[in-house]
Amino acid sequence: MSDTSRIRKNYVLIKFQKLVVVSILIGFLSAFLGVVLKRITEYYEDIFFNQANVNSLFYVFFPVFGFSVIFFLREYLFKKKENKGIKEIFESINVKSKNLPSYKIPSHFINGFLTVIFGGSTGIEVATVVATATIGSVAQTKENVFGQYKTELICAGVAAGITALFGSPIAGILFAFEVISKKVTRAFLISNLIAVAIAFGLLFLLDEKPLFTVNTTTWHYSAIPYFILLGILAGLNSVYLTRCVLLIKSQFSKIKISYHKVILGSAILSGSLLLLPQLYGEGYHAIKMIFIDSNEAPLSFTLAFTFIGILLLKPIVTSVTLASGGDGGVFAPSLFIGAFLGLLVASVLNRFFNADVIPINFMIIGMAAVLSASIHAPFTAIFLVCGATNNYTLFIPILVVSLISKYIAKTVYPFTVYSFSPSIAK
Template sequence: MNNTTKIKKNYRFIKVQKLVIVSILIGFLSAFLGVILKNTTEYYEEIFFHKTVVNPIFLVVFPVFGLSIIYFLREYVFKKKENKGIKEVFESTNSPSNNLPSYKIPSHFINGLLTVVFGGSTGIEVSTVVASATIGSVAQRKQNVFRQYKTELICAGVAAGITALFSSPIAGLLFSLEVISRKVTRAFILTNLIAVSIAFGLLHLLDEKPLFAVHNMTWHLRAIPYFILLGIIAGINSVYLTRCVLFFKAQFSKIKVHYYKIIFGSVILSVSLFVFPQLYGEGYHAIKTIFINPNGMVLSLSMVLTFIGILVLKPIVTSATLASGGDGGVFAPSLFIGAFLGLLLALILNQYFNANVIPINFVIIGMAAVLSASIHAPFTALFLVCGLTNDYTLFLPILVVCLISKYTAKLIYPFTVYSYSPSLAK
């Protein structure tokens, strides 16, 4: 072996070593950030939501107060630099010169927390994704050897962040692949596998529990036609969510005085929360209530009207939250819509068509189906929901329904809130 070959071999070895070390750091920091944001949000959201139950006047105060603080922070602390959500990550991975600045870490962390805690009807997932992607982006700028692995290291941060939120390393890997990178390289496999392994290890050390606990799951072949129906309806609902978000953002962008946006958004939020408190924040508290005993629920007219109202209003209040300056995305809203849609469909099928389906199955599959259709990532949705429930009994029906819902949505409207741009829509 000549000297040139030895030098090249040593250089490759050193480069791999450095990639391993930086992937470990990215995985730990991104997961730690995700766990802190998740637990802090859950803790304070519960406290603030309880205050609105005791004194409903807070349903008026909290939204306008939260959106005003976020506006103040963006205007004076973060120097009028707007948060574009996951589109920022796309712009960074698609351009060698466009990097995610380090201020995105505290900006998305704080704004995402404030949005949800004060009643904004969205989730912290996108805030976590952008903040953790920024960790990867900052890391790749530290040494020249990492420049060519910009996308891989950003994806490693994203994958670790998603793993921390949903207790599913496979969902983290698949989200960074299906939504962000869309290509597999050896460096992608190395960096992302290490990052999600570190993230999942941290979850075990901290004894983080799945968000929704389910037991004694089973399903029957006779339910397949009803699962297919759920997939089609979920695809239609996801398009409604996507179009709502895009419409509200387009309309609110025409308002030149930002505080008018805050007032309009707060009015929509406050009125909706007065009618349906389930819409407050991420909505996971409402999903947990229907997880208690969905199989024992009996359909009534008031329940049907409540569920329909929630399904109609959720995309509107989510859109108003985001368009008026809130920080978040469609992850939590999709899971929320899917849970209520699935339960409503199951109860209707049982009461009026003697279908004898298992409602909790429809809750879980509905969550995955709407998420799959909303972000066009069926495999991410599959493993994410299985991770949320820590149960893989419904793996096959979830996979089928996720594919059906995705392609139903694409057939109706080819864009997601991440992929849409005015130039593409023309």
């Protein structure tokens, strides 16, 4: 072997070793951040939501206080920069000279936390994803040798963050591929597999429980036509969510004085929470409640009206939350909408058509279907929901319905909140 070949081989080996080490660090730091944010958000959201249930005046006070704190933090601590969500990741990947600044880690962590605990009708998923992507972005700037692995290391942070939130390493890698990278390289596989393995190991050590506790053991082939119907409705609901977010953000952007957005957004959110408290925060508390009660409450006019109100209002209050300066995205709202849509469809089928379907199955499938259609990432949605429920019994119907809902959504409206830009739409 010539000296040149030996030097080249040693360089490749050193580069590989450094990639492994940095992937381990990214995986651990991203997963730790995700777990901490998830735990403290769940803890304080539960406290504040219970206080608001006792005294409904808090439904008015919490949103205006939370949005105001976020506004002043952005003005005086975070360089007056608005958080753009996952689009920030795309900008960093597409522009070689542009990196995610390190202040994005505390900015998204703090603002995502404050948004949800004070009633903002979104989730911490996008805040976590951007914060963990920033860990990967910062890591690649520390060594010149990592310059060519910018996308891969950002994706490693994202994959580890998703793994921490939903307990599914496969969903983490698939999200990084389907939504962020859209291509697979050897470095992508190495860095992402290591990062999610470390993240999943941390979840095991911390004894993290599945996000949702469900008990579903079977499904019936006779329900397939109804599953297809659910997929179609899920696709249409996701388009409604996407269009709401884009339209309301566009309208709020016309408001010149920033704090007026806070006032208007708080007023809309407070009124919605007084009407339907289920819309508070991530909404996971409401999902857990209907998982428990899905087979007990017969469909009545009042219940049907409540479900329809939730499906109509959730996209609006989510959009207002984001347009008012809240930090979040469409992950949690999609799961929320899917669960209530699935329960409504199952309840109507059983009440009026004697279909004898299993409501909890429709809730789980609905969650995956709406998420799949909202982010145009069906395989991410499949494994994310299966991981979040720690149950793969419904894998086949989830697969079918998620593909249908994505196709319907993309046919009706080809953009997601991530991919839309005014220049493309024209």
